[in-house]
Amino acid sequence: MSHCINPLWPCALTGAVSALSGFKGLAVVIHGSSGCYYYPATLLHRDLHSTFLVEQEVVFGTGERLIEVIEAIRPEYQKIAVVNSCVPSVMGEDIKTILEGFDVIVIESPGFMGDFEAGYHAAVRALPVRLHDELPGVNIEGINLIDPFANGNQREAERFLDLMSIDRGGISFCNDVFHNLDNVPGYFLSVNPDLSVGRGKNFGSLLGIEAITSVIRKIADAIESADPGPAEDEIRTVEERLFRASDKYLKRYDPPSVAVFSTYSYCTFAADTLKRYLDADIVYCGSRNPPPPDDLRVKKITSLPEVEGVVCSQSPDLVLGSSFEQSVAKDAAFVGLTPPIRGEVRLLSRPLAGTEGVLGLMEAVLNACMDRKKWHP
Amino acid sequence: MNLNPLPSTISRNGGCTLTGALAVTTSVRDSITIIHGPDGCSHHNFSLLHATLLDNDCMTVPRVMSSGLGEHEVIFGGEKALLNAIHRAAEEQPGIIFVLSTCITDTIGDDVAGICGHAGVPVSLIPGSGFLGGNFETGFSNALMALSDTIRTSTGPPLPGSREKNGLVNLIGEKNLEYEVEQNFAEIKRLLSLLDMRVHVRFVHKSSVNELGTLPDGSLNIIREPSLTHVGDYLQKLFGIPYVNSFPVGMTGTLLFIGETAKKAGISEEEPVQKERESQQQMLDEFSDLAGKRVSLPLLPGSPGYREICEVMDAAGLMVETGGIDLPVPIPFPVGTAGISRMLHGWRRVLS
Numbered sequence: 001m002s003h004c005i006n007p008l009w010p011c012a013l014t015g016a017v018s019a020l021s022g023f024k025g026l027a028v029v030i031h032g033s034s035g036c037y038y039y040p041a042t043l044l045h046r047d048l049h050s051t052f053l054v055e056q057e058v059v060f061g062t063g064e065r066l067i068e069v070i071e072a073i074r075p076e077y078q079k080i081a082v083v084n085s086c087v088p089s090v091m092g093e094d095i096k097t098i099l100e101g102f103d104v105i106v107i108e109s110p111g112f113m114g115d116f117e118a119g120y121h122a123a124v125r126a127l128p129v130r131l132h133d134e135l136p137g138v139n140i141e142g143i144n145l146i147d148p149f150a151n152g153n154q155r156e157a158e159r160f161l162d163l164m165s166i167d168r169g170g171i172s173f174c175n176d177v178f179h180n181l182d183n184v185p186g187y188f189l190s191v192n193p194d195l196s197v198g199r200g201k202n203f204g205s206l207l208g209i210e211a212i213t214s215v216i217r218k219i220a221d222a223i224e225s226a227d228p229g230p231a232e233d234e235i236r237t238v239e240e241r242l243f244r245a246s247d248k249y250l251k252r253y254d255p256p257s258v259a260v261f262s263t264y265s266y267c268t269f270a271a272d273t274l275k276r277y278l279d280a281d282i283v284y285c286g287s288r289n290p291p292p293p294d295d296l297r298v299k300k301i302t303s304l305p306e307v308e309g310v311v312c313s314q315s316p317d318l319v320l321g322s323s324f325e326q327s328v329a330k331d332a333a334f335v336g337l338t339p340p341i342r343g344e345v346r347l348l349s350r351p352l353a354g355t356e357g358v359l360g361l362m363e364a365v366l367n368a369c370m371d372r373k374k375w376h377p
Numbered sequence: 378m379n380l381n382p383l384p385s386t387i388s389r390n391g392g393c394t395l396t397g398a399l400a401v402t403t404s405v406r407d408s409i410t411i412i413h414g415p416d417g418c419s420h421h422n423f424s425l426l427h428a429t430l431l432d433n434d435c436m437t438v439p440r441v442m443s444s445g446l447g448e449h450e451v452i453f454g455g456e457k458a459l460l461n462a463i464h465r466a467a468e469e470q471p472g473i474i475f476v477l478s479t480c481i482t483d484t485i486g487d488d489v490a491g492i493c494g495h496a497g498v499p500v501s502l503i504p505g506s507g508f509l510g511g512n513f514e515t516g517f518s519n520a521l522m523a524l525s526d527t528i529r530t531s532t533g534p535p536l537p538g539s540r541e542k543n544g545l546v547n548l549i550g551e552k553n554l555e556y557e558v559e560q561n562f563a564e565i566k567r568l569l570s571l572l573d574m575r576v577h578v579r580f581v582h583k584s585s586v587n588e589l590g591t592l593p594d595g596s597l598n599i600i601r602e603p604s605l606t607h608v609g610d611y612l613q614k615l616f617g618i619p620y621v622n623s624f625p626v627g628m629t630g631t632l633l634f635i636g637e638t639a640k641k642a643g644i645s646e647e648e649p650v651q652k653e654r655e656s657q658q659q660m661l662d663e664f665s666d667l668a669g670k671r672v673s674l675p676l677l678p679g680s681p682g683y684r685e686i687c688e689v690m691d692a693a694g695l696m697v698e699t700g701g702i703d704l705p706v707p708i709p710f711p712v713g714t715a716g717i718s719r720m721l722h723g724w725r726r727v728l729s
Contacts, residue, residue: 003462004416005442010424011417033480034512035393039421042428058484086415086481090451111417112451112481302416304438323427327438340424343431 006304008261008324009288010146011111013085014040015119018145019195020081020107021046022174023127023181027077029069031062031095032085036111043146043340049073053088062088063098070102078178079103083123086110117194117263117289120144124173124197131200133186137169138203138219142192142265142353145175148341152351152360153191157206160354161189163234164219165227173197187222189215191353194265194289206353207269209239209276238355242362246277249366256369259284259310261321262338264291266352267298270320270337273361283314288338304328318369331376333368335361391512394519395422395505398477401520402503403439404553404581405589407472411442412505413459413489414479419443429554442466446481455487460496467498472586473527474498475520477505501527514604521550521608524581524589525615532593535617542643545577547595549612549620550605553582555709557716564713565599565624568631571649572639592616597641599624602709626710627685628657628692628717657714661692664721668694670728671701682710689717693724702728 013030017040020028030037030050037050049069051057057065070080082104084095089110096106107126109119140157143150154172161168170187171180173195190196190205203218205211213235220228258280260270264287274280286301301307308328311319319329322338336344337352351357395412399422402410412419423441430439444462446455459476466474478489483506493500503523505516546569551558566576577595578588592612598620600609609620619641625634632650639646672695676683686706690697704724711720 002445003411003442003458003465004419004445006423006438006440007416007420007443007445009416010420011415013417014421033393034391035395035418035421035480038392038396039425042425086451087484090481090484111415112446112448115416323431324438327427327436340428342428343436 004303006324007302008304008307008322009302010039010043010116012109012113012115012119012122013083013111014043014146015116015121016083016107016109016123017048017119018044018116019120019123019174020083020127021048022143022145022172023176023178025078025178027073027080029066029073029080029082030085031066031082031088033087036085046145058087058091062091062093063095066095066098067102070099070104074102079105079128081105081107081123081126083107083109083119086112115289116146120174120195121198124195128181129184129197129199130182131184131186133200135169135183135185136167137185138166138187138189138223139170139173139185139197139200140191141173141188141197141202142190142195142205143172143175144192144195146339147192148336148339148346149350149352149357150175151349153206153353153357155349156351156354156356157189157191159356160206160212160231163230164216165225166219166223167225187219189219191351192263192265194263205265206357207265208273209235209242209355209358210272211269212355234355238359242277242358245362245366249370250278253369253373255279255281256317256333256365257281257283257314258318258320259286259314259316259325259332260337261286261288261301261307261319261325263288264295264298266337267291268295269352270361271297273358274365277362278365280318283316284310286310317372318365320365331372333365333372335364335368337361391514393422393513394511394516395477395479396425397513397516397518398475398503398505398520399423399426399439399441400513400517400553401524401581402475402477403441404583405473405475405524406583406585408475408586409440409442409466409469409471409473410475410477411444411459411462411466412477412479413444413446413455413462413482413487415446415481416443418479418481426554432556433554433558451481451485454485455482456489456492459487459489459492463492463496463498463500467496474500475523476500476502477516478502480506482506499527517550518605518608521580521605522611525608525612528590528592529615531590532616535593535615543594543596544572544574544642545595545597546574546638547578547580547592547598547618548576548582548601549580549598549608550601551579551582552601552709557711557719558582560715560719561624561712564715567715568625568635568653568713569638571635571652572642572644574638574642574644593618597621597638599638624712626682626712626716628688628714630685631657631713634713653714657692657717660714660718660721663718664693664725667721667725667728669696671696671698672704672724672728673697673699673701675704675706682706682708685710689720693721704728 186200188202271282285298291298320337323342444458493502593616625631636646
């Protein structure tokens with residue numbers, strides 16, 4: 001790795017903690033210093049535990065302290081997950097052996113291992129998931145508690161499954177009850193493919209109208225009791241509304257030039273949606289996590305000065321991203337797409353997934369672009 | 378490598394040393410801070426600072442560079458990565474480069490001091506490793522001390538003889554992340570104006586390296602709070618500047634602050650203290666409607682701020698009784714008379 005100014009994305013430890021803390025009944029212990037604990041705790045607003053290591057433990061071994069913390073909290077939980085941070089990881093202690101006899105999951109997720117997604121996936125792989133193909137229902141995957149759209153995405157996916165008359169037997173990765181992992185149906189539906197569980201049969205994602213249409217077809221083919229009618233009707237209505245609002249905008253204004261900065265799936269969703277309805281000129285698509293090598297539209301971007309360079313060189317009308325992008329967006333209109341989104345009050349559970357997600361994105365984009373035109377005609 | 382002795386009473390959850398250090402270094406306007414560690418350490422900290430600064434209406438993202446340690450550097454050493462980062466930072470010709478070590482670099486044994494000392498450009502090294510070095514407060518204090526050393530290196534030792542009483546006051550260790558930092562600054566400015574004194578250098582709050590370099594021209598330092606007394610001692614040792622060891626808290630505390638500041642500046646205290654006493658009475662008159670209201674004491678005897686709260690309640694005519702209404706007490710305790718006035722507004726809202 002090389003130096004980087006203002007790295008834009010959290011580390012693997014935060015990703016692992018984000019995934020695990022979504023399961024009620026599962027205690028999450030961050031095995032590291034208070035600094036490693038503080039950031040995920042601030043972002044996630046969940047009960048997290050930590051060994052809060054100090055010097056003598058680094059010198060004489062961290063095992064005793066780890067056991068002390070686990071002994072103290074285990075009466076309150078069904079299971080305990082220990083997430084290992086940088087320093088105990090390089091100390092070479094065998095945490096699994098130290099914790100022999102304890103019913104714990106150990107996740108190696110030190111910050112130097114990689115970024116948020118690497119930790120999230122490591123944690124999900126370590127979960128004791130018991131798949132039962134015969135169980136009814138569809139699981140929802142891709143819920144990420146640091147994502148401001150997490151609640152909205154989950155609700156929208158649940159509404160979508162209700163609309164298709166699918167049994168509510170699935171569970172949500174990662175925002176559910178831990179003991180539900182014992183009975184997981186074999187079908188999965190994603191609200192963010194970057195955070196795929198990698199198990200069972202996946203119907204695809206709810207990001208964008210085309211993706212939703214494909215999901216409806218696949219579910220109808222696979223599940224006999226599914227009713228695609230209401231969902232297909234909704235797609236038609238939503239598309240009409242989207243085209244009407246976009247046409248009205250385009251009668252008065254040129255399509256916006258847009259720079260999008262987010263994780264890969266959100267990036268491509270936003271870029272495709274803006275292209276489809278506004279014929280937007282997507283001048284840049286920058287992804288926090290590595291894009292697939294065959295998708296040349298999207299580039300990995302890791303630091304704030306790089307973002308600033310793109311904004312300066314491309315002068316987009318609209319920037320989609322996080323508060324970091326907003327800080328360098330200059331006169332461009334801005335719409336929040338990526339965590340963190342700060343400096344504004346957000347009370348509603350807005351989705352990006354599902355038809356409501358597409359409507360929400362387009363509503364925010366049209367309002368932001370029109371507001372900008374009013375102030376910068 | 379452990380550059381900080383471990384206090385026996387160390388708090389396990391006192392926050393990250395890096396965050397404390399960054400609260401100082403990112404407030405030096407023309408500086409670059411390098412965190413020698415994995416990208417995650419830099420992201421976490423500048424993101425937290427960004428959130429806090431937005432609360433203070435500061436839209437600028439603090440500039441923090443990461444040396445970007447990955448698995449390779451953790452195994453084979455990160456010194457080369459640090460040197461690269463320093464050279465990259467130097468290309469931007471900042472007024473100063475800060476390097477903060479982290480838990481992982483101290484654990485793997487990188488010779489951070491050696492690299493900083495031979496980088497070919499001036500670098501200020503701040504010990505920042507979390508559990509090896511302490512907590513938020515330690516990082517904050519480490520940064521102030523390191524910056525003091527840098528200034529001393531560039532200015533040389535103080536001239537012999539007594540310092541000129543020029544009315545210039547340095548503020549040491551303002552809490553850059555606290556919500557009312559500018560209000561507290563304004564209150565200190567107001568109190569100093571009663572003594573015909575003025576703020577010279579804010580050490581450190583949105584200051585440039587050149588401004589900080591004039592710190593030795595001040596004739597008095599005012600320390601933000603007693604926990605930073607050792608920084609006051611250190612600055613006195615380096616530059617011979619006497620200090621007052623806290624911003625004023627409480628009504629009597631504010632009068633004592635004026636008295637002590639006046640004394641150390643060689644000014645008569647009587648008139649300014651009397652003026653402030655009258656201001657305090659005027660302020661209390663505005664809250665005369667609170668008199669007689671039944672309240673309960675929100676703090677236990679002996680806890681920080683207890684004496685000051687009792688004094689304000691007594692002065693405002695509030696009746697402390699069991700079962701009275703609980704009143705909120707800001708943490709940290711408000712600064713000066715203006716701070717007490719804001720607290721009383723909050724109490725009026727609760728009591729009305």
